[in-house]
Amino acid sequence: MSEMTGFKKQAREEMFELLRIPSISTDPAHKADVERAAEFVEKGLKRAGMTRTELIRVGEGHPLVYGEWLGAEGKPTLLLYGHYDVQPVEPLEEWISPPFEPTVRDGNVYARGACDDKGQTWILVKAVEWLMQRDGRLPVNVRFLIEGEEECGGESIAAFVEEHPERLAADAAVICDSEMFAPEMPTICTGLRGIVYGELHVEGPRTDLHSGVYGGVAPNPLMAVAEILTALKGRDGKIAIPHFYDRVETPAEEEMAAWETLPFDEEEYRRKEVGSPELTGEAGYSVFERVWARPTLEVHGIRGGFTGEGAKTVIPARAVAKISLRLVADQRPEEVVEQLKAAIEGVTPRGVRASFKLLHAGAPSLVDPDNAYVKMAASAMEEVFGQRTVYMRSGGSIPIVGLFDRHLEIPSVLMGFGLPDDNLHAPNEKFHLANFDRGIEAVARYLERLG
Amino acid sequence: MSEMTGFKKQAREEMFELLRIPSISTDPAHKADVERAAEFVEKGLKRAGMTRTELIRVGEGHPLVYGEWLGAEGKPTLLLYGHYDVQPVEPLEEWISPPFEPTVRDGNVYARGACDDKGQTWILVKAVEWLMQRDGRLPVNVRFLIEGEEECGGESIAAFVEEHPERLAADAAVICDSEMFAPEMPTICTGLRGIVYGELHVEGPRTDLHSGVYGGVAPNPLMAVAEILTALKGRDGKIAIPHFYDRVETPAEEEMAAWETLPFDEEEYRRKEVGSPELTGEAGYSVFERVWARPTLEVHGIRGGFTGEGAKTVIPARAVAKISLRLVADQRPEEVVEQLKAAIEGVTPRGVRASFKLLHAGAPSLVDPDNAYVKMAASAMEEVFGQRTVYMRSGGSIPIVGLFDRHLEIPSVLMGFGLPDDNLHAPNEKFHLANFDRGIEAVARYLERLG
Numbered sequence: 001m002s003e004m005t006g007f008k009k010q011a012r013e014e015m016f017e018l019l020r021i022p023s024i025s026t027d028p029a030h031k032a033d034v035e036r037a038a039e040f041v042e043k044g045l046k047r048a049g050m051t052r053t054e055l056i057r058v059g060e061g062h063p064l065v066y067g068e069w070l071g072a073e074g075k076p077t078l079l080l081y082g083h084y085d086v087q088p089v090e091p092l093e094e095w096i097s098p099p100f101e102p103t104v105r106d107g108n109v110y111a112r113g114a115c116d117d118k119g120q121t122w123i124l125v126k127a128v129e130w131l132m133q134r135d136g137r138l139p140v141n142v143r144f145l146i147e148g149e150e151e152c153g154g155e156s157i158a159a160f161v162e163e164h165p166e167r168l169a170a171d172a173a174v175i176c177d178s179e180m181f182a183p184e185m186p187t188i189c190t191g192l193r194g195i196v197y198g199e200l201h202v203e204g205p206r207t208d209l210h211s212g213v214y215g216g217v218a219p220n221p222l223m224a225v226a227e228i229l230t231a232l233k234g235r236d237g238k239i240a241i242p243h244f245y246d247r248v249e250t251p252a253e254e255e256m257a258a259w260e261t262l263p264f265d266e267e268e269y270r271r272k273e274v275g276s277p278e279l280t281g282e283a284g285y286s287v288f289e290r291v292w293a294r295p296t297l298e299v300h301g302i303r304g305g306f307t308g309e310g311a312k313t314v315i316p317a318r319a320v321a322k323i324s325l326r327l328v329a330d331q332r333p334e335e336v337v338e339q340l341k342a343a344i345e346g347v348t349p350r351g352v353r354a355s356f357k358l359l360h361a362g363a364p365s366l367v368d369p370d371n372a373y374v375k376m377a378a379s380a381m382e383e384v385f386g387q388r389t390v391y392m393r394s395g396g397s398i399p400i401v402g403l404f405d406r407h408l409e410i411p412s413v414l415m416g417f418g419l420p421d422d423n424l425h426a427p428n429e430k431f432h433l434a435n436f437d438r439g440i441e442a443v444a445r446y447l448e449r450l451g
Numbered sequence: 452m453s454e455m456t457g458f459k460k461q462a463r464e465e466m467f468e469l470l471r472i473p474s475i476s477t478d479p480a481h482k483a484d485v486e487r488a489a490e491f492v493e494k495g496l497k498r499a500g501m502t503r504t505e506l507i508r509v510g511e512g513h514p515l516v517y518g519e520w521l522g523a524e525g526k527p528t529l530l531l532y533g534h535y536d537v538q539p540v541e542p543l544e545e546w547i548s549p550p551f552e553p554t555v556r557d558g559n560v561y562a563r564g565a566c567d568d569k570g571q572t573w574i575l576v577k578a579v580e581w582l583m584q585r586d587g588r589l590p591v592n593v594r595f596l597i598e599g600e601e602e603c604g605g606e607s608i609a610a611f612v613e614e615h616p617e618r619l620a621a622d623a624a625v626i627c628d629s630e631m632f633a634p635e636m637p638t639i640c641t642g643l644r645g646i647v648y649g650e651l652h653v654e655g656p657r658t659d660l661h662s663g664v665y666g667g668v669a670p671n672p673l674m675a676v677a678e679i680l681t682a683l684k685g686r687d688g689k690i691a692i693p694h695f696y697d698r699v700e701t702p703a704e705e706e707m708a709a710w711e712t713l714p715f716d717e718e719e720y721r722r723k724e725v726g727s728p729e730l731t732g733e734a735g736y737s738v739f740e741r742v743w744a745r746p747t748l749e750v751h752g753i754r755g756g757f758t759g760e761g762a763k764t765v766i767p768a769r770a771v772a773k774i775s776l777r778l779v780a781d782q783r784p785e786e787v788v789e790q791l792k793a794a795i796e797g798v799t800p801r802g803v804r805a806s807f808k809l810l811h812a813g814a815p816s817l818v819d820p821d822n823a824y825v826k827m828a829a830s831a832m833e834e835v836f837g838q839r840t841v842y843m844r845s846g847g848s849i850p851i852v853g854l855f856d857r858h859l860e861i862p863s864v865l866m867g868f869g870l871p872d873d874n875l876h877a878p879n880e881k882f883h884l885a886n887f888d889r890g891i892e893a894v895a896r897y898l899e900r901l902g
Contacts, residue, residue: 025761026759026760026761026762026763027759027760027761028760087763088757088759088761088763090757090759090763091659094658094659151762151763152761152762153762179664193663195663195764197762197764204727205725205726205727206725206726206727207545207726207874207877207878207879208542208545208876208877208878209725209876209877210847210875210876210877211747211749211751211775211777211876212644212646212777212845212846212847212848213630213742213845213846213847213871213875214724214725214742214846215742215747215749215777215846216688216732216733216741216742216745216747216777216846217725217730217731217732217738217741217742218725218727218730218731219727219729219730219731220749220750222750222751222752222753223680223681223684223749223750225677226676226677226678226680226681226750227677227681227686229674229677230674230677230678230681233674235678235800237667273665274656274657274660274665274668274669275656275657275658275768276655276656276657276669276670276802276803277801277802277803277804278670278801278802279668279669279670279802280668280669280670280800280801280802281667281668282667287668290667290668291664291665291666291667291668294667296662296666296667298662298666298671298674298764298766299671299673299674299677299756300662300673300756300757300762300763300764300765300766300767301673301755301756301757301758301759301763301765301767302673302753302755302756302758303758304752304753305750305751305752305753305773306539306541306751306752306773307752307753307754307771307773308477308478308539308541308752309477309478309479310476310477310478310539310603310810311477311602311603311604311648311751311773311775311810311811312477312538312539312541312751312752312773312876313646313648313749313751313775313876314751314752314876314877315749315751316751316752317726320758322756322757322758322762322763324662324762324764326662326663326666326667349686349731350728350729350731351727351728351729351730351731352727352728353728359761359762360762394663394664395663395664395665395666395667396661396663396664397663420664423658424661424664425659425660425661425662425763425764425765426658426659426660426661426765427658427659428658
């Protein structure tokens with residue numbers, strides 16, 4: 001595929017252009033940028049030869065970019081999914097190069113969204129364009145569905161998939177938004193955790209109070225947040241929400257046995273990836289089980305009081321903690337939200353009022369590794385990478401997999417080309433450029449095989 | 452004293468001018484404003500007739516404003532203390548009128564620093580000026596010492612008092628930085644809590660991590676902060692720092708008996724002042740004991756992770772909690788800092804490193820109500836207010852009282868004219884203008900009596 005050289009160069013440049021758009025979907029201040037990214041993607045789909053493209057708007061949400069080419073009669077139809085929105089960039093001071101100025105260092109491009117998910121989305125677009133340029137047609141039918149709310153709840157795509165399954169009729173979905181187990185090791189993801197993300201609101205005094213004058217009698221909402229969080233999750237990593245573990249399924253023996261054959265050095269992982277003095281979590285479970293097959297509770301930020309330079313002796317009137325629960329099959333987000341709310345009520349200290357405000361949720365999902373679409377993807381990747389494809393799960397959440405399963409009744413093939421150290425959601429996010437190239441080749445080859 | 456009318460009007464206008472200067476000492480961005488406030492105060496002291504004034508600089512700190520008039524041979528010398536710096540103003544959106552635009556509503560002036568302590572500082576300045584204008588001299592000798600770091604640790608004044616006690620030689624100090632027990636009820640404060648204020652720093656992963664990918668194995672510094680805080684202070688309000696209570700003294704029977712005679716409706720206090728569903732704190736102690744005679748631990752803010760709009764699924768690399776301990780006699784700040792550090796070490800969860808960084812500290816202090824200077828102040832206030840002066844303590848901290856005691860060996864007379872609902876350190880801080888006027892009269896009369 002050396003004739004791809006000029007094509008690859010062009011593909012990278014387009015990806016960089018997309019990376020320059022600060023499409024932070026969770027921040028209302030970036031609404032116009034998100035819109036601009038959607039238009040950029042639609043233009044890309046047109047260029048790739050889609051016969052029809054559309055920006056689909058659901059309510060006030062960020063647009064879904066849709067594109068289709070359905071000229072391969074009698075052949076399967078693939079639904080190609082990615083997202084063009086990105087996470088916020090804080091803490092900005094920790095970025096070596098600015099998050100929205102894609103910069104190449106050591107064969108990687110550094111930028112917010114490089115791996116998650118603009119780079120990987122662009123793999124799908126360019127694989128299709130490559131085949132179209134070469135053959136004037138595609139070996140299979142394709143529908144693109146690229147969303148702009150993956151990092152902020154995905155309400156638009158959820159509503160659209162539920163209400164218009166007929167417009168997305170397909171035989172399988174291909175999702176390019178996950179990672180490889182290790183460099184050079186083609187990987188298919190067979191399981192994702194679900195998520196419940198929201199805010200714990202705590203209200204105490206009517207107004208901020210002086211901690212000298214009132215310390216000793218006034219409830220402190222920040223302390224109450226700490227008390228509630230530690231009551232919900234013990235130091236042993238166990239979540240103390242009644243009935244929370246009732247539906248948690250243990251992975252099959254053979255799946256866990258396969259995980260044990262993956263090349264993995266726990267000490268190196270601790271040192272290089274996590275970088276903390278020790279790994280934590282539930283005793284009696286392996287690292288893979290803890291991140292792929294066990295639910296968790298995390299706190300992401302606590303607002304309230306004074307966090308600036310210097311000293312302010314305030315007992316704040318209110319505090320808010322951003323928290324999330326990762327779920328595993330067969331936990332149900334709606335049910336977990338109710339369990340969480342009841343648990344918060346049960347552990348709220350006296351003197352304050354506490355409530356939980358849901359921001360978004362997504363179900364966990366499992367993919368059958370014996371499915372034909374999955375197997376064919378695995379062998380296409382094997383050809384390009386020259387290594388056996390491995391199966392892993394991911395601790396992250398791609399709620400769309402559950403939606404495709406439930407409303408379109410199709411399996412999702414998770415071909416991921418990110419690397420474990422790509423700094424997703426963190427400063428200095430990057431994407432390995434060689435994987436961008438190989439990703440395009442692997443997806444193109446997969447489509448050829450399916451055709 | 453009706454002839455004071457023009458004088459009073461002028462006094463108020465000067466105070467408002469001082470209130471317009473945003474002298475937030477804890478914020479380096481306001482350094483020039485703090486300087487401007489110091490110059491304003493020095494000018495005021497000159498106008499009041501001080502024969503010598505000076506801006507005293509200790510290291511890089513905010514200047515101390517000094518002024519003296521020592522022409523009353525054979526008479527006592529008073530050291531008059533106040534501070535011209537103020538607390539930060541966050542949350543700005545809760546102010547009804549802007550914090551640095553003094554606004555009069557219902558007989559109160561609303562502004563940051565109105566009560567704490569620009570308004571009260573100006574009482575001292577104008578009382579002296581009033582006598583000077585009337586008599587061309589003062590009945591006693593006075594030294595003013597007005598600092599600009601009361602809200603950020605007071606390092607300059609501490610160093611100066613320790614190193615140059617001879618320059619502050621006096622018989623008693625008068626401190627105008629406390630509050631009245633109730634409107635119309637002249638009050639002298641006989642006890643203050645000490646303080647240890649600092650930051651709890653927690654470090655976990657080397658960089659921010661994706662909570663999907665690493666949730667279950669990576670330590671979460673925000674959770675660790677919650678675990679440390681709840682380990683240091685129980686839901687029962689007891690502080691679980693070993694030996695922390697060893698030096699805590701119980702107030703004398705008769706002092707507590709006097710507190711019981713103060714007009715106080717706990718339910719009204721809860722509803723109107725604290726505004727929370729319930730009062731909290733240690734069981735078995737009265738409200739007065741809890742805020743005046745018992746130590747506490749409070750958290751003022753927690754930094755780390757993501758607290759903006761929307762959702763970010765991050766496990767932060769580090770977190771910082773601003774915390775303080777209020778101390779009561781006979782606790783020693785230096786000793787408490789060591790106790791706290793040891794306690795933190797003992798309760799830090801695995802996977803993170805935690806440390807305590809001291810920002811400032813001050814010793815608790817008690818004043819003998821039978822001291823002659825205290826008694827004379829009480830009767831001067833009684834005359835002006837037409838009500839018996841009561842004795843209370845304050846839960847806040849004025850570290851200077853301990854310093855004057857230790858290095859100058861003089862008692863401090865805490866004549867306070869603030870009201871319990873003056874919103875110190877909170878939005879909509881105010882000062883009752885009638886108390887400003889009466890404060891000037893009471894201080895002037897006190898000086899006359901001493902002379």
